[in-house]
Amino acid sequence: VPIIDPAKLExxxxxxxxxxxxxxxxxxxxxxxxxxxxxxxxxxYHPRTxxxxxxxKGFTLPTPQPDAEASEYRRLDHLMSRxxxxxxxxGGGEALALxxxxxxxxxxxxxxxxxxxxxxxxxxxLKHPDxxxxxxxxxxxxxHLIGVSCPERVRLQYLHVxxxxxxSEARELIERDRGEQSKFGQHVARTFHHSDLxxxxxxxxxxxxxxxxxxxxxxxxxxxxxxxxxxxxxxxMYLAHSAALRSADLSRQVGAxxxxxxxxxxxxxxxxxxxxxxxxxWGGTRDGRDFVRGHDANAVIRExxxxxxxxxxxxxxxxxxxxxxxxxxxxxxxxxxxxRVMNLTEFGRAVHAEMEAILAAGRLGVPTTGCHLxxxxxxxxxxxxxxxxxxxxxxxxxxxxxxxxxxxxxGDAIAFPEDEERSGKVVFEPFRGVAPRTYGALFSSLxxxxxxxxRKNSAGEFDPAPVGLRIGSWPLTHVDRERVVAQAIQGVLxxxxxxxxxxxxAESPQ
Ligand SMILES: [Zn+2]
Numbered sequence: 001v002p003i004i005d006p007a008k009l010e011x012x013x014x015x016x017x018x019x020x021x022x023x024x025x026x027x028x029x030x031x032x033x034x035x036x037x038x039x040x041x042x043x044x045y046h047p048r049t050x051x052x053x054x055x056x057k058g059f060t061l062p063t064p065q066p067d068a069e070a071s072e073y074r075r076l077d078h079l080m081s082r083x084x085x086x087x088x089x090x091g092g093g094e095a096l097a098l099x100x101x102x103x104x105x106x107x108x109x110x111x112x113x114x115x116x117x118x119x120x121x122x123x124x125x126l127k128h129p130d131x132x133x134x135x136x137x138x139x140x141x142x143x144h145l146i147g148v149s150c151p152e153r154v155r156l157q158y159l160h161v162x163x164x165x166x167x168s169e170a171r172e173l174i175e176r177d178r179g180e181q182s183k184f185g186q187h188v189a190r191t192f193h194h195s196d197l198x199x200x201x202x203x204x205x206x207x208x209x210x211x212x213x214x215x216x217x218x219x220x221x222x223x224x225x226x227x228x229x230x231x232x233x234x235x236x237m238y239l240a241h242s243a244a245l246r247s248a249d250l251s252r253q254v255g256a257x258x259x260x261x262x263x264x265x266x267x268x269x270x271x272x273x274x275x276x277x278x279x280x281x282w283g284g285t286r287d288g289r290d291f292v293r294g295h296d297a298n299a300v301i302r303e304x305x306x307x308x309x310x311x312x313x314x315x316x317x318x319x320x321x322x323x324x325x326x327x328x329x330x331x332x333x334x335x336x337x338x339x340r341v342m343n344l345t346e347f348g349r350a351v352h353a354e355m356e357a358i359l360a361a362g363r364l365g366v367p368t369t370g371c372h373l374x375x376x377x378x379x380x381x382x383x384x385x386x387x388x389x390x391x392x393x394x395x396x397x398x399x400x401x402x403x404x405x406x407x408x409x410x411g412d413a414i415a416f417p418e419d420e421e422r423s424g425k426v427v428f429e430p431f432r433g434v435a436p437r438t439y440g441a442l443f444s445s446l447x448x449x450x451x452x453x454x455r456k457n458s459a460g461e462f463d464p465a466p467v468g469l470r471i472g473s474w475p476l477t478h479v480d481r482e483r484v485v486a487q488a489i490q491g492v493l494x495x496x497x498x499x500x501x502x503x504x505x506a507e508s509p510q
Contacts, residue, residue: 011476020123023148025177026155028204055099073169087184093130113475132194142473147195149430200432225467234433236374241436243268256353269356301347354383381405
């Protein structure tokens with residue numbers, strides 16, 4: 001029995017939870033929204049959905065609010081533009097999420113602890129990574145982001161058949177939604193990576209929806225404390241993520257893990273600069289990583305390549321003054337920003353995570369034929385060909401828009417789950433399950449604070465009762481909790497000396 005009842009430190013029993021969705025446009029989310037609401041009710045929580053796009057209605061923006069007669073394409077297109085304009089006006093990608101928080105704040109009970117016990121808010125839906133960052137900043141462990149992947153074919157069909165868009169309109173919106181150039185535009189792909197749970201929705205037929213429902217319900221069972229263990233895929237992706245964290249790459253950290261289909265670990269890899277003798281730098285006396293050399297070689301050489309091209313097509317380039325050349329180059333870089341030329345990764349010094357995992361298996365002499373590869377992003381076309389050549393049978397990735405050149409260049413050798421022709425090909429599948437960021441908190445037999453979760457009775461028999469909400473955010477701050485502790489501790493034991501004397505001792509420990 002603890003000295004202080006933990007419930008007193010929490011301030012409220014069963015605190016509120018906040019969920020948000022992120023999915024590519026055309027994902028039939030309304031089916032899943034219902035599934036999440038139903039699942040929350042079975043755990044005694046009351047769901048309330050908040051549509052972030054509704055907050056756009058209250059603002060005067062350059063693009064008008066779509067009227068009731070507008071076509072579905074026009075409605076979606078206008079909402080996207082208005083979202084961008086609002087983010088730009090307010091000067092932050094998090095604008096709509098903040099309006100969601102303001103909406104909740106305005107409805108809080110006036111009395112402390114101002115909490116909504118057993119209440120779950122469901123936000124539809126995030127479009128910008130800053131929204132995820134800010135919701136996590138405000139709500140901490142009470143916030144759960146669910147990323148839904150859905151095949152492009154299904155999204156196109158849904159927008160076309162169910163929502164009445166023409167095929168070209170549907171394609172245009174999907175392209176736009178993936179990631180716009182402006183920093184205040186839509187960045188669904190980057191937002192997706194912030195998810196706590198990845199759900200795969202293969203279609204909007206009953207079987208696909210039931211499959212997705214199972215994925216959502218399992219997450220809630222885990223969250224509310226049932227004993228659920230990781231799948232092999234969750235284990236593999238967690239290992240890939242742990243490998244990524246060792247990278248000091250100046251652009252991003254990517255990880256990969258190769259496992260036997262039975263779950264044995266063959267090798268791990270991160271994107272990092274190779275070291276002589278095999279493998280990649282770990283630091284130490286001989287260290288040639290990019291941050292040690294002081295720059296990203298890819299960015300430097302890409303700039304040089306741009307200068308070569310602009311120099312060739314600009315008459316009298318070498319005669320132009322230096323500042324004029326700089327100005328023209330930055331203008332060219334701005335104009336070409338979203339073209340393949342400016343996104344070349346050709347000159348990077350890092351060995352990509354997937355390639356390093358393959359090389360590591362080679363150095364160890366372990367065959368990769370028939371193995372599964374887990375990677376924290378979608379493999380680039382360069383890695384894809386090595387994956388095929390290494391004999392890997394299956395690739396599991398995190399990415400809502402799995403369209404790299406991999407498919408176009410190697411469609412003969414790779415397939416997606418929705419493809420009919422899969423046999424003999426390497427299957428690329430979206431990851432489904434608990435994200436590495438939440439894996440530790442939900443699968444550990446300890447609470448995040450380190451207390452052991454009791455799963456058996458005194459006779460050693462398994463107790464199937466869920467242990468309660470595994471992670472959450474309670475309304476008391478650490479200052480409030482100190483006060484609770486101070487009050488509770490009074491009178492627990494008689495003091496041997498007056499509190500003033502104790503204070504003097506505490507101040508001068510020497
Ligand atoms: Zn790659």
